[in-house]
Amino acid sequence: MRRCMPGRRTGAAPAVSVAGAIMPCMTEPMRRRVYGADHDDPERYEQPGRDYAELVGGPLDGLLLDVTGRPPESLTTGAALTTEIGMHGPGGRAEYQPRPGDTGRWDWVGDTP
Numbered sequence: 001m002r003r004c005m006p007g008r009r010t011g012a013a014p015a016v017s018v019a020g021a022i023m024p025c026m027t028e029p030m031r032r033r034v035y036g037a038d039h040d041d042p043e044r045y046e047q048p049g050r051d052y053a054e055l056v057g058g059p060l061d062g063l064l065l066d067v068t069g070r071p072p073e074s075l076t077t078g079a080a081l082t083t084e085i086g087m088h089g090p091g092g093r094a095e096y097q098p099r100p101g102d103t104g105r106w107d108w109v110g111d112t113p
Helices: 018-022
Strands: 052-056 064-066 079-083 092-099 102-112
Touching: 052 092
Parallel strands: 052 102
Antiparallel strands: 052 064, 079 092, 092 102
C-alpha cells in the first residue's frame, strides 16, 4: 500500500499548479457523504453495516441516503428531503424516487417549497 506524506508528491513530476502542491496525494479512495450529516460529524461518510441509496441528480446528487431499518414499502415510495440548495432555498425539499429495477439509486424528480 502506498502512503501519502503531507507536502510530498507521489509522482516524479514537480507540482505545476497550486492545486497540485496542495493536494499531492490523490491515491486514497473517495469517501461518500451521507445526506443529513453535519460537515464536522465524524460519521458523515458511509459506515460499515449500514444500507444506503445513492441520490442521483438534483441538488443532492452523489450523496447517500441511509435507508437502514426502513420498512420495505418506504423504499418504494421515495422521499422529500430538506435542502437549502434546491430551487426553493432554505426549507425547500428535493424529491427523490427509487429507480425502477434498482432501489439502490434514487432519481431526483423535482423540488418543492
